[in-house]
Amino acid sequence: xxxxxxxxxxxxxxxxxxxxxxxxxxxxxxxxxxxxxxxxxxxxxxxxxxxxxxxxxxxxxxxxxxxxxxxxxxxxxxxxxxxxxxxxxxxxxxxxxxxxxxxxxxxxxxxxxxxxxxxxxxxxxxxxxxxxxxxxxxxxxxxxxxxxxxxxxxxxxxxxxxxxxxxxxxxxxxxxxxxxxxxxxxxxxxxxxxxxxxxxxxxxxxxxxxxxxxxxxxxxxxxxxxxxxxxxxxxxxxxxxxxxxxxxxxxxxxxxxxxxxxxxxxxxxxxxxxxxxxxxxxxxxxxxxxxxxxxxxxxxxxxxxxxxxxxxxxxxxxxxxxxxxxxxxxxxxxxxxxxxxxxxxxxxxxxxxxxxxxxxxxxxxxxx
Ligand code: F6R
Numbered sequence: 545x546x547x548x549x550x551x552x553x554x555x556x557x558x559x560x561x562x563x564x565x566x567x568x569x570x571x572x573x574x575x576x577x578x579x580x581x582x583x584x585x586x587x588x589x590x591x592x593x594x595x596x597x598x599x600x601x602x603x604x605x606x607x608x609x610x611x612x613x614x615x616x617x618x619x620x621x622x623x624x625x626x627x628x629x630x631x632x633x634x635x636x637x638x639x640x641x642x643x644x645x646x647x648x649x650x651x652x653x654x655x656x657x658x659x660x661x662x663x664x665x666x667x668x669x670x671x672x673x674x675x676x677x678x679x680x681x682x683x684x685x686x687x688x689x690x691x692x693x694x695x696x697x698x699x700x701x702x703x704x705x706x707x708x709x710x711x712x713x714x715x716x717x718x719x720x721x722x723x724x725x726x727x728x729x730x731x732x733x734x735x736x737x738x739x740x741x742x743x744x745x746x747x748x749x750x751x752x753x754x755x756x757x758x759x760x761x762x763x764x765x766x767x768x769x770x771x772x773x774x775x776x777x778x779x780x781x782x783x784x785x786x787x788x789x790x791x792x793x794x795x796x797x798x799x800x801x802x803x804x805x806x807x808x809x810x811x812x813x814x815x816x817x818x819x820x821x822x823x824x825x826x827x828x829x830x831x832x833x834x835x836x837x838x839x840x841x842x843x844x845x846x847x848x849x850x851x852x853x854x855x856x857x858x859x860x861x862x863x864x865x866x867x868x869x870x871x872x873x874x875x876x877x878x879x880x881x882x883x884x885x886x887x888x889x890x891x892x893x894x895x896x897x898x899x900x901x902x903x904x905x906x907x908x909x910x911x912x
Contacts (some may be wrong), residue, residue, distance in 0.1 A: 549736030553697035553899045555791070557885050558747060561740040563702040564878065567709040568736055575730035577716035585686050588668050589718045592642045595622040596667075598630050598658045599646040600909070601848045602700040602784060602887030603707060607646050608777035609877050616874065617729060628912070641667040646693055648703035649908040657912060659683050664673030672710045674703050685910030688714055697900045698907050699788045699803070701885050704781065705743070708878055715874075731895020732872055739878060744838035746882040750866055752882045757848065757864055761815060761882035768809065768816045769884070770840075771794040772833050774877045775819035780818055789902045790892040799836045812844030817887075819880050820851040820858055823831065825873040830857070836863045850880050 549555035567592040571579050582588070595614055597607040606624055611622040616623050625635070627645070637643065643662035647655045650673040660681055671684035674692050690706035708817035716733060719725040759867035761767075767786055779796035786794040797806050799818070810816070818837055823830035834857050841861045842867055848864040858865060892899045 550893075551697065551889070551899045553579055553699055553701060553889055554829060556695055556697055557882070557889065560702045560705045560747070560882065561694065561744040563690075563692035563706045564709045564743055565740040566693070567706045568713065568739070571713050572733060572736065575733050576720055577733055578715050578720070579688055579713060579717045580814040581688055582686060586721045588642060588670060588686055589618070589721045591640065592620060595642045595644060596625055596630075596635075596637065596662075596664075597622060597644045597646065598625045598627045598655060600627050600652055600654050600768050602781060603648060603655075604706050605777040605781045605784070605836075606704055606711060607644075608780075609708050609774050609874070610644070610646070610715065611772050613712050613715035613874050614718060617715040617725055619719070619724040620722070624656075627652070628654040630658040630756065637662060637665045637667045638680055639666045639668065643667045643672060644670045644672060645680055645684065646672045646707050646711075647678070647680050648674045648692075648707070649679040649909050650675040650882050651908050652680070653910050653912045656680050656683065660695040669757060672707060672714070674706060688848045694794045696907075698703035698902055698905050699888070699899070704772060704881065705878055709739070711788055712874060721776040732874070735872055735875060739871075740876055741872060743881055743882060745869050746879050750883050751886055754866060754886045755890035758887050759894050761891060762894040764792060764815055764891075766793040766814070768806070768814065769794065769801065769819070770799040770816060770827070770833075770836060771819035772797070772799040772829055773821055774874060775821055775880060778819050778877050778884065779817070781881055782888070785885055785888035785893065788905060789888050790895055790897060791903070792891065799833050802839065807839065807843070810840050810843040810845050814845045814906075815848065816840055816845045817848045817850065817884065820849050821850045822870065822873065822876065823855060823857065824870070833857060834861070851885055852876075
């Protein structure tokens with residue numbers, strides 16, 4: 545039930561601190577990640593030479609964040625493949641390949657077919673799923689459940705946060721098993737425990753601000769989203785949420801692609817969200833994104849930045865600044881996505897749309 549909320553989506557966005565906390569619970573021992581469901585399955589991770597993460601839609605954006613996490617901690621190459629593209633060519637997979645599928649419902653036909661195909665080719669399979677006993681986990685060698693609780697709204701929100709959380713845990717678990725973690729991993733494990741509170745802080749601090757912003761933009765016809773590193777999948781997710789529930793044209797780009805084409809789209813008044821990576825992690829990446837902001841601003845874009853608290857470098861060029869708390873690079877997506885979800889929801893509401901039941905979409909796509 546919706547409780548006191550105006551929509552399931554509003555309720556599920558608000559439940560994200562819990563979704564993250566419940567997904568972490570029971571999977572941290574001291575300063576290490578130990579996922580009990582993977583007990584005795586070390587050989588899934590030790591004998592492999594590559595990982596392919598396969599999924600559709602929002603889950604495929606969580607997969608892109610997972611790629612960064614698994615490569616960083618488990619030191620194994622990771623590719624992300626849309627499930628519906630995966631088996632319609634002749635992919636190079638075998639028993640040295642771990643195919644990780646991600647699905648909220650566990651019933652998405654495209655993803656299920658990709659998993660079956662991978663198994664037939666001899667790959668090892670692991671499912672990240674939110675629905676106990678669903679078809680995809682049953683068809684996989686192993687499963688790591690996300691514990692977001694049932695997601696009713698068609699547009700995925702808390703399941704996405706739980707998927708990213710599970711992939712961070714999987715990366716740290718794999719890294720431990722493979723012996724590839726460095727000393728900084730223990731700090732990240734400690735920081736995981738603070739995540740639910742940080743997500744709650746973004747909700748508390750930015751819901752009203754971002755909703756107001758959306759209210760002013762109800763007539764907007766197109767919104768662009770830029771991000772770099774793990775901010776890139778968040779840009780893609782911000783754009784998808786807006787398309788799905790507010791029927792506004794939206795596109796996400798890797799910020800570095802701007803000058804290779806998309807900058808031609810910028811005209812005066814064009815709203816552009818920019819996910820700014822923390823300057824504490826890489827001054828170079830941060831400065832590159834700030835110069836992207838300058839470039840679009842010089843062409844008249846209306847720039848809305850999502851930046852960490854205290855990042856003053858963005859102030860001279862931003863029309864609006866949305867703040868997120870400080871976090872490690874791979875944890876930032878969990879904070880940056882929240883204002884984008886709120887924005888899409890508020891804009892759809894301002895247009896008088898039903899955010900839970902967008903046109904033409906079903907919660908679970910059980911046909912190919
Ligand atoms: C977007 C959305 C879809 C799903 C996709 C995969 O808000 O909900 O893009 O993420 O259809 O669904 P699952 O995760 O159930 O396989």
